[in-house]
Amino acid sequence: MREFTYKIRLIIAIIIFVSIISSGVFLFLNPQVLHNLPIFKIGLISVVTILLAALLFGRIGCSLVCPFGIFQEIVSLFFDRQNEKRPNWIGKYIILLLFFIVSGIFAVKYKKITDLNIPFMCLVFTFSLFVITGVLSAFKDRIFCTHICPCGTLVGLLSKISLFKLTIDKEKCVCCGICERSCPSCSVESLEESIDNETCVKCLKCMSNCPKGAIGISFLRSRK
Ligand code: SF4
Ligand code: SF4
Ligand code: SF4
DSSP: OHHHHHHHHHHHHHHHHHHHHHHHHHHHHOHHHHHHSOHHHHHHHHHHHHHHHHHHHSTHHHHHTOHHHHHHHHHHTTOOOOOOOOOOOTHHHHHHHHHHHHHHHHHHHGGGGTTSOHHHHHHHHHHHHHHHHHHHHHHSTTHHHHHTOHHHHHHHHHHTTOSEEEEEOTTTOOOOOHHHHHOTTOOEETTTTEEOTTTOOOOOHHHHHOTTOOEEEEESOOOO
């Protein structure tokens, strides 16, 4: 059942990935559609949805919706790696702060730059991010998500207080380390039988791989 849940999550993620990429290509080829869309409203609704989802399920969007996250997961299928717990990197909070400052400046000046080619800028931005995340994840799984992405850092902070968390049942766990080695975001400390829900991207790989069925989703409870 746990393996089935993981596979269903992966299939849904790939379907969403293909849909987003197709929509992006469509919008690039038909920029007049983009100009007619209520971008601000869509952006606002997306942000609120992401934050609410984070408060409920943590970084579920990182493994289900974000095309860069799903792309990294696809890239990592070509590499057989043994991961180990990665320390929480403080620099990501500085990147988040810089992101807010730059976004604020951009928002203030927005009206003055309406002559910019937005579809072209989106294409360059998206392509660059695919290259960066793809290359980085070829070396270390999800390193962009755990160390750089400001969106992931923000959602990670909310994940700390999310209602649903992944936890390890200490009664069942035999500290074999399989979950730790298979975790793409290096969020599991198998000897301590704990999962760092701030960096966990909810891919459910650990849950699927655990031979003892010790990993599950807990509501308002942490077995850390
Ligand atoms: S951390 Fe950022 S890039 Fe990674 S999956 Fe989440 S939102 Fe996407
Ligand atoms: S795979 Fe399961 S049994 Fe092994 S360390 Fe992880 S939680 Fe414990
Ligand atoms: S702890 Fe489990 S669900 Fe979270 S990122 Fe690691 S393998 Fe995926």
